[in-house]
Amino acid sequence: MENVKIPVAHITIVVYWLKDLLEEVVQKGLSEGASFCEVRYFEERSSSIGVENGIARALSSGILRGVGVRVIVGGHWGFASTNIPTRQSVEKALEDAMGGARSIMAYTGEEAKIVEVKPSVDTVVHDVKINPEDVSPEEKVKRVLELEKDARTFSDRVKDTFISYRDVVTRVIVCNSFGTFLEEVTPRTVMYCRVIAKEGENMQESFEALGNVAGYELIDGVNVEDFSLKAAKRAVRLLTAHPPPRGTYPVVVDPRVGGLFVHEAIGHNSEGDLVFSGQSIISDKMHQKIASRFVTIIDDPTKRSYGHFTYDHEGIKAKPHVLIKDGVLVGFLHSLESAAKLSGEPEGSARAQSHHYPPIVRMSNTYLAPGDMTLEEILEGIDCGVYLSGSQYGYVESQKGQFTCKVEEAWLIEKGELTEHLRDVAISGLTLEALKNIVAVGKDLRMEMPGMCGKSGQGMYVDAGAPHFRIDGIVVGGRR
Amino acid sequence: MxxxxxxxxxxxxxxxxxxxxxxxxxxxxxxxxxxxxxxxxxxxxxxxxxxxxxxxxxxxxxxxxxxxxxxxxxxxxxxxxxxxxxxxxxxxxxxxxxxxxxxxxxxxxxxxxxxxxxxxxxxxxxxxxxxxxxxxxxxxxxxxxxxxxxxxxxxxxxxxxxxxxxxxxxxxxxxxxxxxxxxxxxxxxxxxxxxxxxxxxxxxxxxxxxxxxxxxxxQFGSKKIKSGFMPLILLPEASGDSLFFNLLAALSGESAAKGRTFASGLLNKQIGPENLEVLDDGTIPGAVASSTYDGEGVPKKPLKVVEKGTVLTFLHNSYSAGIMNVESTGHAIRGGYGGYVGAGPSNIRVKPGDSTLEEMIAETKRGILVTRASFTPNIVSGEFSATIDEGFLIEDSEKKHPVKNLMAGGHILNLFRDIELISKEGRVFGGGHFFPAVKIREVKLSGF
Incomplete structure (x- = not known):
């Protein structure tokens, strides 16, 4: 099957006058006293389907669009946005952004400064095999119902099944006073499955997620064994699982828990804006050994996973970023501002949820690089530990470096073997301790955590992964 | 504009x-x-x-x-x-x-x-x-x-x-x-x-x-402590996030009505002590969670959710009310113009008890004063395993050093069952919510 471009013809006409408008507003910002001016157009068209217990209850679609204007005036940031991409509204947003910056000029605070960069002029349209907008809602409903049915009919202990499907095309145009005029159109398709199993009064649930920078081919080609059926089997399996033990254990994490750990424990701490503002536990640790020699962590927006993009929302071409190399902290993720304040290079890590938000430093696809061990070798030698599988959610207090990861299921490890099945397990740790306690890393790297990461009120597309690996001395929150 | x-x-x-x-x-x-x-x-x-x-x-x-x-x-x-x-x-x-x-x-x-x-x-x-x-x-x-x-x-x-x-x-x-x-x-x-x-x-x-x-x-000088069973005193910031928001969320809307939450089977059942009362009131003047009508245009009104420790009602929008053949309680929540309508609480007001925080600490030989935590349970099973984000060790009836890397685990309904004391003072949030401090008899804690 040949790849196709997401058709943008119906708004290409808009782009010609939009280009003039955005460039003129940038010039107006400079002429009125801004030392930097950025005008960013954002548009997102989405379509979704919600299926519950064999019924496609709701179909929906939405269109978000607008313009965000960001300026530096007198060493202070100002930002304003509008939903209405007319000259009058965008110029009013410029006026509000300039006024905002001036409103805080009287206060000493965090100075706005950025690195000078060469302009980017480019158009990127990520290709797909099947454009979701070419597939009828009836056909999408039929396919989602097929996937849901396999989960629903797996066992009489399956109480409820849900699948939510969403396709979204995001179009971002960045125009700034460096001369950048950058346009990127990114299609994403994602699907979540949730299954509730019940036996007597005992209820358990399980989730699966599937998503990428891709078109409808992602859904067309999905294997139920890897998606809805997998969630159903796990939900039923959890009915007979036991509460976890409590205390400190060596743990072995699967690629999903490993991805969550990498994202929460180290990824957020590597974000340049948290570093320069003293909010990261590793702010003063550059070039120091902060992890064991088995640890190399990379954030790679160029990898075709859910967090993939070619240019960030400041118009910087994205590159892979090595954060930790063989245990040594070697890099942070940067925006134009954090690069200026930390003497770094901006390599494409600033993104914004929509036109209503300024770009901030975000992770993309973050992972622990593979080692050379098999899972069996990693489990060997553990007399009593916990194997953790499947991630639900996590969070970190970057200031203290204390993280929490909630996982879907677990097994006790006894003498190197997986024994008792466990449920409702969470782990807590301290970043700087946990990184040094990674003592074995597998070779089976997988990225399979498509989702949204929340930071400063903004949600952003990300992915994360890892091979299996072992961390010693992790607190397991247990109930016995 | x-x-x-x-x-x-x-x-x-x-x-x-x-x-x-x-x-x-x-x-x-x-x-x-x-x-x-x-x-x-x-x-x-x-x-x-x-x-x-x-x-x-x-x-x-x-x-x-x-x-x-x-x-x-x-x-x-x-x-x-x-x-x-x-x-x-x-x-x-x-x-x-x-x-x-x-x-x-x-x-x-x-x-x-x-x-x-x-x-x-x-x-x-x-x-x-x-x-x-x-x-x-x-x-x-x-x-x-x-x-x-x-x-x-x-x-x-x-x-x-x-x-x-x-x-x-x-x-x-x-x-x-x-x-x-x-x-x-x-x-x-x-x-x-x-x-x-x-x-x-x-x-x-x-x-x-x-x-x-x-x-x-x-928070300087925080220390790890050993695993054990200990009483917890949740300050209002932690009692709201760990107990009451979780309970009312699990009593809300179609998930509650369709038997998909740990609270689905709690109607008319006692979950806590006789002095536990929880009111949901979306009509409080000047409160952030108040409004004249809910997301479907149904007027807001005060609703007693828990009385004498017993759950009296779910919080309904029209859809979940239809499932149970009752009237909507005016708790529809519409997420802006995006279209979807769910259900959830407005201002949650927990009736003050008769203890002071000082008495709670004085009656605790060894326990944890939890100043910030969110014991978010598995909404289906009610089981939780969560970090105590900020807390202090209480030893010999005195607040000692802050703790770190400490987790609590259990069933959310056991926390309600084991409520020992409710404080008479508390904190008002957003001009409407009121949460007191709550002492839980014993919780399983994971440390080193």
């Missing part, structure tokens, strides 16, 4: 929808203007403002639902979303639980939800608030790095339905928080304080800044 016409576009969509062969529909349009001054690093970092408008349409045909929304109120965009929602409603399938959408009711007046000072606010006029928080924190101890900010918003919305509902709402909101981070070598002292309300007068930047700095300094 505050004079933006929302009724015109809503009526236009309603007229278009009336031409289609559909069963029910509703249209909501909203406008919001937000101002924000952020604090990061050494102080004030950025001033931002945004204006958001949008319109959303829900259409029902043969018990199937179609939704479409747009951020444009232009005629042609309204036509596009109307046609799309109608098409989607026809493609979607009959939901046997759907019984219609609510009709009109008399909407009460609730004073104090809209503050003219916020409506007319400029960034220049509010930059004193973040500055005040920083100065107050510096007056306690200098040298912190900060995160935080101040935000204010003005929201207007208009809802019309095919069943005759036609209601408008105007509200304001202001919030402020600051988190100082102090470092002494590798030891970190960090915490935060916040407040929010419907008017600017609800925000006291000096109190927020001072409290945040005092709490941050108290």
């Amino acid at each position: 505050a004079k933006l016409d929302l009724i015109g576009p809503v009526e236009k969509a309603m007229r278009m929808l009336s031409l289609f062969d559909v069963d029910f529909y509703d249209v909501v349009a909203s406008y919001s203007r937000s101002l924000n001054i952020s604090i990061l690093g050494k102080g004030i970092k950025e001033a931002t403002s945004h204006v958001d408008v949008g319109i959303g349409v829900r259409v029902f045909k043969n018990k199937g639902m179609g939704i479409a929304f747009s951020q444009s109120l232009e005629d042609n965009d309204i036509e596009i979303i109307v046609k799309r929602a109608v098409r989607f409603a026809r493609v979607s399938q009959p939901d046997p639980y759907f019984k219609g959408i609510p009709g009109p009711s008399k909407v009460p007046e609730i004073p104090g939800l809209c503050d003219d000072e916020i409506v007319n606010l400029t960034l220049e006029s509010v930059s004193q608030i973040p500055k005040g928080m920083i100065e107050a924190a510096e007056s306690i101890r200098r040298g912190a790095m900060y995160s935080g900010g101040f935000a204010a918003s003005h929201v207007k919305a208009y809802l019309m339905t095919s069943t005759g509902v036609s209601v408008g709402l105007e509200k304001t909101h202001a919030s402020a928080y600051i988190q100082p981070v102090y470092r002494e070598g590798d030891d970190v002292g960090s915490s935060y304080e916040f407040d929010y309300g419907t008017s600017l007068s609800n925000i006291n930047p000096h109190w927020i800044g001072r409290r945040a700095a005092e709490k941050a300094i108290e």
Whole structure:
């Protein structure tokens, strides 16, 4: 099957006058006293389907669009946005952004400064095999119902099944006073499955997620064994699982828990804006050994996973970023501002949820690089530990470096073997301790955590992964 | 922009929808203007403002639902979303639980939800608030790095339905928080304080800044402690997040009515001590979670949810009420113009008990004073395993050092069952929620 471009013809006409408008507003910002001016157009068209217990209850679609204007005036940031991409509204947003910056000029605070960069002029349209907008809602409903049915009919202990499907095309145009005029159109398709199993009064649930920078081919080609059926089997399996033990254990994490750990424990701490503002536990640790020699962590927006993009929302071409190399902290993720304040290079890590938000430093696809061990070798030698599988959610207090990861299921490890099945397990740790306690890393790297990461009120597309690996001395929150 | 016409576009969509062969529909349009001054690093970092408008349409045909929304109120965009929602409603399938959408009711007046000072606010006029928080924190101890900010918003919305509902709402909101981070070598002292309300007068930047700095300094010298069984004293910030929000969320909407939460089977069952009473009241004047009507146009009214430790009711929107053949309790929540309508609590008010915090600590030989935690349970099973984000060891009836890397685990209903004491003092949040401190007899803790 040949790849196709997401058709943008119906708004290409808009782009010609939009280009003039955005460039003129940038010039107006400079002429009125801004030392930097950025005008960013954002548009997102989405379509979704919600299926519950064999019924496609709701179909929906939405269109978000607008313009965000960001300026530096007198060493202070100002930002304003509008939903209405007319000259009058965008110029009013410029006026509000300039006024905002001036409103805080009287206060000493965090100075706005950025690195000078060469302009980017480019158009990127990520290709797909099947454009979701070419597939009828009836056909999408039929396919989602097929996937849901396999989960629903797996066992009489399956109480409820849900699948939510969403396709979204995001179009971002960045125009700034460096001369950048950058346009990127990114299609994403994602699907979540949730299954509730019940036996007597005992209820358990399980989730699966599937998503990428891709078109409808992602859904067309999905294997139920890897998606809805997998969630159903796990939900039923959890009915007979036991509460976890409590205390400190060596743990072995699967690629999903490993991805969550990498994202929460180290990824957020590597974000340049948290570093320069003293909010990261590793702010003063550059070039120091902060992890064991088995640890190399990379954030790679160029990898075709859910967090993939070619240019960030400041118009910087994205590159892979090595954060930790063989245990040594070697890099942070940067925006134009954090690069200026930390003497770094901006390599494409600033993104914004929509036109209503300024770009901030975000992770993309973050992972622990593979080692050379098999899972069996990693489990060997553990007399009593916990194997953790499947991630639900996590969070970190970057200031203290204390993280929490909630996982879907677990097994006790006894003498190197997986024994008792466990449920409702969470782990807590301290970043700087946990990184040094990674003592074995597998070779089976997988990225399979498509989702949204929340930071400063903004949600952003990300992915994360890892091979299996072992961390010693992790607190397991247990109930016995 | 505050004079933006929302009724015109809503009526236009309603007229278009009336031409289609559909069963029910509703249209909501909203406008919001937000101002924000952020604090990061050494102080004030950025001033931002945004204006958001949008319109959303829900259409029902043969018990199937179609939704479409747009951020444009232009005629042609309204036509596009109307046609799309109608098409989607026809493609979607009959939901046997759907019984219609609510009709009109008399909407009460609730004073104090809209503050003219916020409506007319400029960034220049509010930059004193973040500055005040920083100065107050510096007056306690200098040298912190900060995160935080101040935000204010003005929201207007208009809802019309095919069943005759036609209601408008105007509200304001202001919030402020600051988190100082102090470092002494590798030891970190960090915490935060916040407040929010419907008017600017609800925000006291000096109190927020001072409290945040005092709490941050108290966090120096945190230590790990051993695993064990111990009593927990949850301060109001932790009791609200760990107990009451979780319980009322699990009693809300279709998940509760369809037997999908740990609270689905709790109607008329005793879950806590006789002195446990929880009221949900969306009619409190000047409270952030108050409103004249819910997301479907049903008037808000006070609802006793727990009395004498016994659960009396679920919190319903029209859909979940239809499942149980009862009336909606006015707890529909509509996420802006995006279309989906869920259900959830408004102002949660827990009846004060008769203990003081000092008595709770004095009666504790060894336990944990939890100042910040959110014991979010598995909503289906009720089991939780969560980090105590901030807390202190209590030993021999005295508050000792802060703890770190400590987790609590158990079943959320066991926390309610084991409530030993409820304080007579507490904290009001957002002008409406009231949470006391709560002592739990014994909880399983995981440390080293």
